[in-house]
Amino acid sequence: MVFMTYLVSNPKYKRRKSKTLLIGSVLIGGDAPIVIQSMTTTDTRDVTATLNQIKALADAGCDIVRVAVPDKEAAGKLSEIKSKSPVPLVADIHFDWRLALEAIKQGVDALRLNPGNIGEHSRVKEVVKAAKERKIPIRIGVNAGSLDAKWGAIYGADRVHEAMVASALEHVKILEDLDFDLIKISLKASDVPVMLEAYRLMADKVNYPLHLGVTEAGTPKGGTIKSCVGIGSLLSEGIGDTIRVSLTGDPTVEVEVAKGILKSLGLRIEGLNLVSCPSCGRMELNGFENMAKTIEEKLKDLKMPITVAVMGCVVNGPGESKAADIGIAGGNGKGVIYKKGEVFKVLPEEQLLDALLKEIDNMVNEKTEAVLR
Numbered sequence: 001m002v003f004m005t006y007l008v009s010n011p012k013y014k015r016r017k018s019k020t021l022l023i024g025s026v027l028i029g030g031d032a033p034i035v036i037q038s039m040t041t042t043d044t045r046d047v048t049a050t051l052n053q054i055k056a057l058a059d060a061g062c063d064i065v066r067v068a069v070p071d072k073e074a075a076g077k078l079s080e081i082k083s084k085s086p087v088p089l090v091a092d093i094h095f096d097w098r099l100a101l102e103a104i105k106q107g108v109d110a111l112r113l114n115p116g117n118i119g120e121h122s123r124v125k126e127v128v129k130a131a132k133e134r135k136i137p138i139r140i141g142v143n144a145g146s147l148d149a150k151w152g153a154i155y156g157a158d159r160v161h162e163a164m165v166a167s168a169l170e171h172v173k174i175l176e177d178l179d180f181d182l183i184k185i186s187l188k189a190s191d192v193p194v195m196l197e198a199y200r201l202m203a204d205k206v207n208y209p210l211h212l213g214v215t216e217a218g219t220p221k222g223g224t225i226k227s228c229v230g231i232g233s234l235l236s237e238g239i240g241d242t243i244r245v246s247l248t249g250d251p252t253v254e255v256e257v258a259k260g261i262l263k264s265l266g267l268r269i270e271g272l273n274l275v276s277c278p279s280c281g282r283m284e285l286n287g288f289e290n291m292a293k294t295i296e297e298k299l300k301d302l303k304m305p306i307t308v309a310v311m312g313c314v315v316n317g318p319g320e321s322k323a324a325d326i327g328i329a330g331g332n333g334k335g336v337i338y339k340k341g342e343v344f345k346v347l348p349e350e351q352l353l354d355a356l357l358k359e360i361d362n363m364v365n366e367k368t369e370a371v372l373r
Contacts, residue, residue, distance in 0.1 A: 024088025029209035078106035144189035188215035285330030
C-alpha cells in the first residue's frame with residue numbers, strides 16, 4: 001500500500017503572510033503547509049530511547065521533533081541523534097549559552113532559546129553568530145507560566161497577553177540588533193483566551209512565523225479540547241505556521257490530535273474521514289455503534305485520504321453517504337452501500353460491515369495502483 005499525506009493551504013482561510021524559514025528540509029511560514037511538531041519525553045542522554053520515540057513520532061505524522069538539552073552530556077548526544085533522526089531536530093535550551101553553542105556544533109536544525117535568558121550580551125552575540133553562520137533558526141518561546149515578573153508588574157493580571165507579547169518583542173529585538181532574523185515565535189498559555197489574544201496581538205506586530213500551542217493543556221481528554229479550541233480558532237483566522245499539541249503522556253497522541261485539527265480545517269488531507277451520526281430514536285440499524293468503531297479502528301493507520309459515512313437511518317443517511325467516497329445508509333433491517341455518490345449494493349444489515357470493509361480495501365488498492373502507474 002502507498003501511504004500518502006496531502007498538505008494543503010486551504011483557500012477558505014486568508015493566511016497571515018509571514019516570512020519563510022527552513023528547519024532542516026521543512027519549510028515553515030509563507031504559503032507553506034502548517035507543520036506539526038512535538039517533543040520527546042525521553043532522557044536525551046539515552047540515545048536509543050530518544051531515537052525510538054522520534055521514529056514513533058515521525059511514523060505518527062510529526063514533521064519536526066524537539067528534544068530537551070538540560071546538560072552537557074545531553075548536548076553531546078545530539079550529533080548521533082541528528083544523524084539517525086528521520087525528521088529535523090530542534091534543541092530546547094534554557095539559561096546556559098554553552099549548551100546552545102554545543103547544540104549548534106552538534107548539527108541541530110534549530111534552537112528553542114530565549115536570548116534574554118542566557119546571560120550577558122557577549123554570550124548572546126556568540127550564540128547568534130554561530131546560528132547565523134549555519135543558518136539555524138531560533139524560536140523565541142514565551143510561556144504565561146514563566147513570564148518575567150517585571151512584565152507582570154507593568155501590565156497586571158488582566159493584561160497577561162500584552163505582557164507576553166512585550167516579553168517576546170524584547171527577545172526579538174536582541175536578535176534583530178545582532179542582524180539575525182531567522183526567528184520563529186510562540187506565545188503559549190494554559191488559559192485558552194489568554195493564548196488566543198496573545199497570538200492575535202503578535203500577528204499584527206511582526207511577520208515572523210508563529211508556532212501555536214496551548215501549553216500544559218492537560219491529559220488527552222481535557223487537553224485535546226483546549227488545544228482544538230485554541231489552535232483551531234487561530235488557524236481558522238489564518239494565524240499560525242506550526243503547531244504543537246501539549247498533552248500529558250505519550251507524545252504520539254499529541255501528533256494524532258494535531259493531525260485531527262488540521263484535517264478538520266481542511267489543512268491536511270490524509271487517512272480516514274469518518275462521518276457517522278450520533279444516533280437517536282430513529283436509529284434502525286442494529287450494531288451501528290460497533291460498525292463505526294470497527295471501521296475507525298481498522299483504518300486508523302491508513303494514510304491515503306478516504307471519506308466513509310456510516311449512517312443509521314434514512315433521514316440524513318442517503319445524503320451523507322452519497323457525499324462520501326463510500327458509505328452506508330441503514331434502515332429497517334437492511335442498508336444501502338453508496339459508492340461515489342451512487343447506489344452500489346442493498347444488503348441485510350448483518351452483511352453490511354464485511355461488504356463495506358471489502359469495498360474500501362478495493363478502493364484503496366485501486367488508488368494505489370493509479371499512483372504507481
